[in-house]
Amino acid sequence: MAESTPPEQTAQGAEGAPPILRMTQISKGFPGVQALRDVHLEVRKGEVHALIGENGAGKSTLMKILAGVYHPDSGTIELEGQPVKIDSPKQALALGIGIIHQELNLAPNISAAENICLGHEPQLFPGWADFNKMNQKAERVLRQLGATFPPTVLVGRLSTGQQQVVEIAKALSEDARILVMDEPTASLS
Secondary structure (H helix, E strand, O other): OEEOOOOOOOOOOOOOOOOOEEEEEEEEEEOOEEEEEEEEEEEOOOOOOOOOOOOOOOHHHHHHHHOOOOOOOEEEEEEOOEEEOOOOHHHHHHOOEEEEOOOOOOOOOOEHHHHHHOOOOOEEEOOEEOHHHHHHHHHHHHHHOOOOOOOOOEHHHOOHHHHHHHHHHHHHHOOOOEEEEOOOOOOOO
């Protein structure tokens, strides 16, 4: 069960910037298990955080609450100082929260570009994907990540590490302001 001590109550962080994300007094229980109790987390733009703890400590549960997969039993979530209720993964993405889950969630029989744009494909007209724009968008994001494979390659032909890059590109292609990686090394050799 994860517990946390509240951060010092300051309006702004060490850099003078207010948090982009603030999770306060987050609690979540499941039948027979209290996974989280009064957890606090603050993240400012440009910061990198690592949640470290034993298996079952509640790390993934906290991230799934941020992703809209689970709903907290109590507590508040604020984005840029505004309270939000995240009801679904789609809403989390619309709020600029990109989640890369521990298990890769890719379709191996379609291209990297199609995976990256899945669900928000550029359209030539309703019902017809614009593959040129899709490939250009994917290539831009993959290049930013230092990928050396083309966006047209089938995901099933990529190594696990390259597939992880495609997962990251998916989140970044939607202009995620907050990128959460749940055990990013779990699927890598």
